[in-house]
Structures are given as structure tokens and as C-alpha cells.
Amino acid sequence: MNQPPNPRAHQIEIERLNKHYGAFHALRDIDVRVPRGTFVALVGPSGCGKSTLLRTLAGLEQASSGDIRIAGESVTRLPPRKRDIAMVFQSYALYPHMRVSENMTYALRLRRMAREAIEAATTMAAKTLGISPLLEKYPRELSGGQRQRVAMGRAIVREPKVFLFDEPLSNLDAGLRVHMRGEIRRLHDRLGATSVYVTHDQIEAMTMADHIVVLRAGVVEQQGPPLELYDRPANTFVAGFIGSPAMNILPARIEPDGTSARIDGTENTVALDRRFEPGRAVLVGLRPEHLCLLDAKADGELSGVIETVESTGSATYIVARLGAHSVCVATATRRRERAGDALTLSILAKEVHLFDPQTGLRLKDATARTAKSPDDESEGLPCEKPTRPQ
Ligand SMILES: Nc1ncnc2c1ncn2[C@@H]1O[C@H](COP(=O)(O)OP(=O)(O)OP(=O)(O)O)[C@@H](O)[C@H]1O
Ligand SMILES: [Mg+2]
Incomplete structure (x- = not known):
């Protein structure tokens, strides 16, 4: 003692x-x-x-x-x-x-x-x-x-x-x-x-x-x-709890190429940095601050229509409609867009999170540093270029 x-x-x-x-x-x-x-x-x-x-x-x-x-x-x-x-x-x-x-x-x-x-x-x-x-x-x-x-x-x-x-x-x-x-x-x-x-x-x-x-x-x-x-x-x-505004979580499906996911009910796809089973249902997680606003005419990954624009002075929050889904975008720059305008968004493949729709569990990166469970490696098959070297 x-x-x-x-x-x-x-x-x-x-x-x-x-x-x-x-x-x-x-x-x-x-x-x-x-x-x-x-x-x-x-x-x-x-x-x-x-x-x-x-x-x-x-x-x-x-x-x-x-x-x-x-x-x-x-x-x-x-x-x-x-x-x-x-x-x-x-x-x-x-x-x-x-x-x-x-x-x-x-x-x-x-x-x-x-x-x-x-x-x-x-x-x-x-x-x-x-x-x-x-x-x-x-x-x-x-x-x-x-x-x-x-x-x-x-x-x-x-x-x-x-x-x-x-x-x-x-x-x-x-x-x-x-x-x-x-x-x-x-x-x-x-x-x-x-x-x-x-x-x-x-x-x-x-x-x-x-x-x-x-x-x-x-x-x-x-x-x-x-x-x-x-x-x-x-x-x-945890994805929804940590981070503000909360991460956008949208139902999607892996495209036939295995390295992109199409948001349900839309023609919008996001590129992935690893390969998944084509046709697999997933939840795609996109942080508002990782979505980049492009010129409306630019060839972005996601296109939608602006519902609301709120500015706090230091940040602008845009809520946009993508098919049946609402998506929040956060940016530090002042914006001229208004409700009703078309918007085009892009996001880096390495910033896209994927979750299992049944369990809600993260589908782990093939490059994850802390692989603990045996299925960590099995979900994402590595693409040619892993974004985070071991
Ligand atoms: N003395 C008690 N008898 C019975 N149930 C209790 C008792 N104290 C807490 N609980 C229950 O245990 C759960 C957890 O309560 P706790 O006070 O730890 O929550 P909390 O996370 O601190 O919530 P908050 O953020 O509102 O303070 C609640 O469902 C509460 O009703
Ligand atoms: Mg308490």
C-alpha cells in the first residue's frame, strides 16, 4: 500500500x-x-x-x-x-x-x-x-x-x-x-x-x-x-459528434470502377483513394470544411442548388440540396452566392470517409496506421498510390 x-x-x-x-x-x-x-x-x-x-x-x-x-x-x-x-x-x-x-x-x-x-x-x-x-x-x-x-x-x-x-x-x-x-x-x-x-x-x-x-x-x-x-x-x-458543423453523411453506392461512389438518387460521384467492391452500399462522410466551392460552370464532382447562405463574418456556411440530400459547406472566404444558385463542389479523395450503412462502422483505409481488427485491411483494397505512406 x-x-x-x-x-x-x-x-x-x-x-x-x-x-x-x-x-x-x-x-x-x-x-x-x-x-x-x-x-x-x-x-x-x-x-x-x-x-x-x-x-x-x-x-x-x-x-x-x-x-x-x-x-x-x-x-x-x-x-x-x-x-x-x-x-x-x-x-x-x-x-x-x-x-x-x-x-x-x-x-x-x-x-x-x-x-x-x-x-x-x-x-x-x-x-x-x-x-x-x-x-x-x-x-x-x-x-x-x-x-x-x-x-x-x-x-x-x-x-x-x-x-x-x-x-x-x-x-x-x-x-x-x-x-x-x-x-x-x-x-x-x-x-x-x-x-x-x-x-x-x-x-x-x-x-x-x-x-x-x-x-x-x-x-x-x-x-x-x-x-x-x-x-x-x-x-x-463519432463522425457526427466530432467536428463543427457536423460531417455530412450521405447514402451512396460504389461505382463499377470500384474507386468512386455515387450519391443515392443523384448523378454525383466522389472519387475514393482506395478500391471497394463495386455495387456495395456505403455511407459517404464529407466534412463541410473539406468541400471546395468551384465556379458553377466548372466540372466538379458534386452539383446542387443552394438553399441557404449564412455568414458569421469569419466563415460562410452554405446549405445546398443534392438530390434529396442536404449538404453543408463551410468556407473561410466571403461568397456572393445566394439561395437558388447552382453550385459545384469538389473534395479530395483522401478526405472522403466511408462507413458501413448497417453497422455505421468506418470502412478502414488500406493505409491505416493503427490496423487493429482483422477486417481493417479487407475493406479497402489499395489503389496504385496510397495517400499516407506507412
Ligand atoms: N442516481 C441515479 N439513479 C438512477 N439513474 C441514474 C442516476 N444517476 C444517473 N442516472 C442515469 O444514468 C444515465 C447517465 O447519467 P449521467 O448523469 O451520467 O449523464 P451525463 O452524460 O452526465 O448527462 P448530462 O450531459 O446531461 O450531464 C442517465 O440516463 C441517468 O438518468
Ligand atoms: Mg452530467
């Missing part, structure tokens, strides 16, 4: 973790392993089990089966206070009758830490978070952003091995949220901590995390570095 932790061990190891609430199976065989210092984002739609997983990590919920190890030591049966974990909640959960300084030092006082040590830890945490002038105030006298910092301050004075954050920024306005994202990430780096951060905002996950875990209905759909999930979503769920 008192052995020094193995520095090479993963800091957090969640192994075949299950959580039942009565008959309801909230977490199913969760496996997550992350090295020390990693910033992990847990993402997924409302009700998928993010908070349940976080609360089970913290010990606020009992695991039904499986194991949780922190720094190599199983904590599955330990009460929350013995897990060396600090949690920051969406609601901040500050004690209203205590001043900021008392809120921050509460856990240390419970531990009967020496007064000087408590003062030193509080001063340091307040300085780090820029809340030194607020120490004598009550929570009701603070703005949302300030309360959020106090909640973080209360977590960092304890110097835990692991920080858990449950949607800590969702009560803040958009500008402050972007600012606090950067602050939390910098704080994480400065403290050398391991953090698990729950959000349903995939942009937050993409910009803050080293490792993203995508949950749906208590199941891990995919996990890995942000850009790996963006570049190679394992299924249509």
Missing part, C-alpha cells in the same frame, strides 16, 4: 468498469488508460454517462464491477476522501455562508493541516488563479467566472493526484468560457496534474484535451488524440 508509485504506470486505469442503477446499465465495460499529466476530455450527448463515470472515479458512486487504479493502486473500494482526487462541479458547490478563503481551506482544515501550511497553500492558489483580492468575500458577492475560479482554487490547494471537472464552464458566457478554457489548460500544465474533464461541447474537448473519450449510452465509442478522432472517426456517431 505504501510502495512508491511506478512512474511508468498509467496514472488512471479504468478496467471493465460497469455501473448499474437498479436494472439500468449506465456504464458498460469502460476501459480507459491514461499516463500521468494527461488532460482527458469525456464527451457525449446528455445522459450518456459522463457524470456517472466521473462520480465513480471520485468514489461518489460505487462501481458495480471492474477496477479503477490511480498511480497503479486500486481505489475502487476506497471512500472519496482516500482517493486523492479533487472535483470541480458545474454548480461550483461553494458553501454560501463561508468566505472565499474559508471555502478554499475547508478540506485542509478538516485534514487538520497546520495553519501556516494552509495559509501558504491558499495564498499560492489565489495568486495562481488571480483571486487574491476576493479572499474575504462571500460567494454571493462574486460573478460566475469568479466563483468558478474559487471552485478551482478549492481543488488545487489540496494538491491532488487527479482533477475531475464536470462541465465547469457551462454557466459562463461564451467569451469567458473561451478564456477559462485556456486558463484551465495552463493550470493543468503548470501543476503537472492528470485531469479528466467532462463536457458536451466537442470544441472544448478538441481544444483542451490530449485524449478524448467519446461516450454514448454508457459505451466508449472511440478514444484517442483529438485529431485522430477527427481524421479517422471509428463510426458515424
